[in-house]
Every structure is written in structure tokens, then in C-alpha cells.
Amino acid sequence: MEFKRFEALIEMFPQVQIFSTEGEDLDRVITHFLNQRENVSTMSEAMQRKIQQALAPFFQQRFISLHDAEAPLVRNLLLDKKFFLQTDRYIDDMAWPLTDPEKLGEALNIADLAEGILDRKLLSLSNGELRRVLLARMWMEKPEWVYFNDLFGGLDPEYRAHLAGCVADLAKRPGLKVVVRLAREDELLPEIPAFVYADKTFTQYAGELPKAAATPKFKKAELKDYEIVDLRREAKDERRECGNDNSGEILFDLKHVNVRFGDTDVLKNLNWTVRKGEHWAVMGENGAGKSTLLGMLTADHPQIYNNDITLLGERPGHGLNIWDHKAKLGFFSPEMALQYREDLSLLDVLCTGFTPNLCRAENITWEEKAKAREWLTYLGFEDTSISIRKISPIDKRLVLMARAAIRPPKVLLLDEPTQGLKGEYREKLFHLLQLLSTETTIIMVSHYEEEWPPCMTHLLRMPKFSLN
Numbered sequence: 001m002e003f004k005r006f007e008a009l010i011e012m013f014p015q016v017q018i019f020s021t022e023g024e025d026l027d028r029v030i031t032h033f034l035n036q037r038e039n040v041s042t043m044s045e046a047m048q049r050k051i052q053q054a055l056a057p058f059f060q061q062r063f064i065s066l067h068d069a070e071a072p073l074v075r076n077l078l079l080d081k082k083f084f085l086q087t088d089r090y091i092d093d094m095a096w097p098l099t100d101p102e103k104l105g106e107a108l109n110i111a112d113l114a115e116g117i118l119d120r121k122l123l124s125l126s127n128g129e130l131r132r133v134l135l136a137r138m139w140m141e142k143p144e145w146v147y148f149n150d151l152f153g154g155l156d157p158e159y160r161a162h163l164a165g166c167v168a169d170l171a172k173r174p175g176l177k178v179v180v181r182l183a184r185e186d187e188l189l190p191e192i193p194a195f196v197y198a199d200k201t202f203t204q205y206a207g208e209l210p211k212a213a214a215t216p217k218f219k220k221a222e223l224k225d226y227e228i229v230d231l232r233r234e235a236k237d238e239r240r241e242c243g244n245d246n247s248g249e250i251l252f253d254l255k256h257v258n259v260r261f262g263d264t265d266v267l268k269n270l271n272w273t274v275r276k277g278e279h280w281a282v283m284g285e286n287g288a289g290k291s292t293l294l295g296m297l298t299a300d301h302p303q304i305y306n307n308d309i310t311l312l313g314e315r316p317g318h319g320l321n322i323w324d325h326k327a328k329l330g331f332f333s334p335e336m337a338l339q340y341r342e343d344l345s346l347l348d349v350l351c352t353g354f355t356p357n358l359c360r361a362e363n364i365t366w367e368e369k370a371k372a373r374e375w376l377t378y379l380g381f382e383d384t385s386i387s388i389r390k391i392s393p394i395d396k397r398l399v400l401m402a403r404a405a406i407r408p409p410k411v412l413l414l415d416e417p418t419q420g421l422k423g424e425y426r427e428k429l430f431h432l433l434q435l436l437s438t439e440t441t442i443i444m445v446s447h448y449e450e451e452w453p454p455c456m457t458h459l460l461r462m463p464k465f466s467l468n
């Protein structure tokens with residue numbers, strides 16, 4: 001069955017899941033349709049980012065304990081009669097849809113959050129926690145239409161399984177119209193009619209839908225402390241051959257590291273050593289402290305000063321120069337892509353990767369330019385002169401990841417690099433990382449078990465100590 005128009009599809013299938021690698025185009029089509037409807041509840045990364053941007057123009061601000069008494073709490077977002085997103089530098093004059101306080105218990109259950117979350121400041125939440133709070137809110141609204149844009153993006157595996165069950169139940173509610181957009185085919189839900197969107201056409205999914213929601217390979221309840229897995233021992237094949245520089249130079253050394261905010265333990269007695277030639281995947285449930293950990297490695301997090309940490313041979317407060325340190329790293333996170341403001345061509349963006357700065361680079365050599373051009377061509381960008389502002393947010397992410405890696409840096413830090421990336425892009429990225437692994441040390445945060453290039457040598461699993 002094929003549909004050209006979303007109107008026709010939704011009329012026939014009021015509960016529908018749509019998988020597409022052309023996510024933004026599909027989102028535009030659905031949003032255009034829903035903007036003309038009333039009582040719509042939407043969950044999307046864009047909403048999450050809007051809140052984060054409104055509350056803090058610079059993401060690092062989040063690392064600082066927030067004293068602002070006016071900063072909105074989760075309680076305000078979920079329970080205020082009329083909630084406006086407002087700070088002293090941001091005003092949203094549209095009130096958010098009304099919520100039903102009676103549904104709070106059910107909603108927190110859906111979001112798998114404890115009641116203590118209500119007193120947390122919105123800005124202090126991790127990406128996944130904020131997503132889950134927004135999901136809780138949807139369950140407290142009274143919509144006729146529900147739209148989940150990239151339902152599982154940024155969520156940990158166990159919660160993804162829980163959410164899949166909740167959405168399947170929601171889709172059974174009589175009269176409710178439910179639209180789910182999925183970025184990955186392997187995340188299709190059971191029972192809900194499925195379509196694939198490509199070339200501006202919705203085609204019925206030809207494969208078989210799963211019988212039940214996928215179960216996570218790993219259960220967080222089993223994890224009581226930090227766990228290190230030697231991936232080389234697990235796979236005795238080609239992994240041993242790559243990134244095998246056993247010079248033993250210690251790049252990062254963290255001893256009994258603790259990070260707390262008020263009475264929330266984020267990192268608790270973490271001992272972790274990263275040596276040159278190792279490549280680490282970092283996993284952990286939403287709020288486990290993965291971004292906090294990366295913030296420490298980049299020296300952005302102020303709590304590096306009250307911990308025993310060595311960063312590339314230097315100690316914070318004892319000779320570490322932050323800018324020299326950052327110049328040795330390549331860093332990418334989805335927030336960075338969001339906050340990137342430069343109006344440069346793709347080629348110029350990639351060339352900034354040879355310098356410590358984000359703005360236009362001077363004195364780029366002919367060889368560097370040629371390498372940047374070669375990388376862009378490999379990633380599928382034919383016209384390297386177009387502005388980064390003209391490409392889609394997902395393409396922008398890919399270009400900024402390439403920028404972080406091209407030099408190559410001494411250490412490449414990637415926070416959820418595959419979030420929202422289509423399979424073909426993931427493969428290209430992993431191929432690049434595999435090639436780079438002989439020259440740089442890679443540390444990569446992921447929410448997908450075993451979804452990393454074969455060069456990865458270790459996995460750090462992080463538990464979540466606080467219950468919100």
C-alpha cells in the first residue's frame with residue numbers, strides 16, 4: 001500500500017509508525033499537518049533543545065550548581081496551571097498545554113522517574129532525563145493527536161524497552177491518533193501499522209514487525225558499581241590488531257573521583273585510567289554521568305579542581321592550562337552542533353579542525369585543504385562550498401564530527417555520535433574511526449550496545465547512584 005499524502009495515510013491508519021532515514025523531511029510533513037490541528041502533544045528533540053537553549057545559551061553553564069531561585073523546576077513544567085518557558089533572557093508567550101495533576105503518578109511511571117525529580121531544576125537534567133520529563137508531560141496532557149518524533153533518540157536501552165511497551169498501550173486508546181517517527185528500522189514497534197517514508201512516499205513496511213518490544217541485553221539493576229569490560233578479550237579476532245599501541249602512556253587518570261550536586265551523587269569513587277592506544281566505549285543509563293565525565297576530560301567541569309585527576313599529564317590547579325589542553329582534543333556532542341554559530345563553507349568548517357578554534361582558520365596548508373575535501377567527498381558532500389547553515393541538522397552533526405577528528409587529535413571524544421544518524425552515515429563514521437584508531441585514542445559515549453567500530457578495546461559501564 002502506498003500513500004503520497006500524509007493526510008490520506010493518517011485517515012486510514014490513525015495509529016501509525018513511520019521509519020525514515022529522511023527524518024527532517026518527514027518531520028516537516030507531519031508537523032505541517034499537525035500545526036493545523038488542535039490538541040496535539042508532541043515529543044521531539046527540537047522541544048528538548050528549545051528548553052535547554054532557553055535556559056542556558058552555553059551548555060557548560062549546566063555544570064555549575066544553579067543558584068537562580070527563579071529557574072524553572074520539573075514541578076513547574078508538569079504541574080503549573082499555565083506553564084510558560086521564561087527566563088530573564090528568554091520569553092515564550094505561548095502557554096504549554098494544560099496537564100491533569102491526577103495523572104502525575106502514572107506519568108512518572110511511564111517516564112520511569114521517581115517523585116524526587118519534581119524538585120530538580122530543568123536545566124540540571126541530563127538529556128535523557130529531560131526527554132523523559134517531556135514524555136511524562138505528554139501523558140498528563142489530554143491530546144487528540146500524539147506525535148513522537150524520533151521516539152527513542154538519546155534514551156538508554158532499558159528505558160527504550162519500557163517506553164516501547166507504554167507507546168504500544170497508548171496506541172490502543174480508542175479515538176487517540178498516534179504518530180511515531182523512528183530513525184532506525186530495528187526499533188519498529190510490535191502491532192502498530194508500519195510504513196517507510198522515502199522519496200516523498202509512504203510505503204507499507206514489507207518486513208515482519210517484532211512480536212514484542214525488544215528486551216535490553218543488559219539490565220541496569222545488575223550494575224552496582226563501575227564496570228570495565230575488556231572488549232579485546234571478548235573478541236579475539238581483528239580487534240587485537242588495531243589501536244595496538246601499547247606504549248602504556250597514561251592519558252587520563254582519575255582516582256576516587258566524586259561529583260555531587262547538593263545531595264545528588266553523580267560520580268562516586270570512580271577510578272579510571274585511559275592509556276594511549278586504547279579506545280573506550282562509555283555506556284550508562286540516562287543520568288549516570290556520561291556527559292559529566294566527558295566534561296571532566298575536556299576540563300570544562302569545575303569539579304576537576306576538587307578531585308585527583310590527571311589530564312594528559314597535567315593536573316588541574318597544578319599547571320594544567322585549559323586552552324592548551326583543549327587544543328589537544330577533538331570533541332563532538334549533539335549540543336555542540338546545536339550551538340555552532342559560524343557561517344562557514346563545509347570546507348572551511350573542516351579546515352578549522354586543524355586548529356584549536358571554531359572560527360575560520362588562517363594558514364591552512366594545501367595538503368590540509370585536500371584532506372578536508374577528500375573527507376567531505378567520502379562522507380557524501382559533493383559541494384564543499386555550501387554554507388554549513390544550509391545543510392540539515394543531521395548533516396551538520398556529521399560535518400562537525402569529521403571536524404573534531406580530522407587533525408587527528410591526541411584524543412577524540414564523541415558524545416552520542418550516532419544519535420539520529422542513518423545507517424549509511426553510521427557505517428561511514430565507524431569506518432573513519434577505524435582508520436583513525438592507529439593515530440588517536442577514541443572515547444565514545446553510546447546508548448547502543450555493541451554499536452561501535454571494531455577497534456574499540458574497552459567498555460566502561462556507569463551505574464546511576466542517585467534516584468533522582
Ligand SMILES: Nc1ncnc2c1ncn2[C@@H]1O[C@H](COP(=O)(O)OP(=O)(O)OP(=O)(O)O)[C@@H](O)[C@H]1O
Nearest residue numbers: 062124125126127128261286287288289290291292
Ligand atoms: N548543575 C547540576 N545540578 C544538579 N544536578 C546536575 C547538574 N548537572 C548535572 N546534574 C545531574 O547529574 C546527573 C548526570 O548528568 P549527565 O548529563 O552527566 O548524565 P548522562 O549520563 O550524560 O545522561 P544522558 O544519557 O541522559 O545524556 C544527572 O542526574 C543530572 O541531572
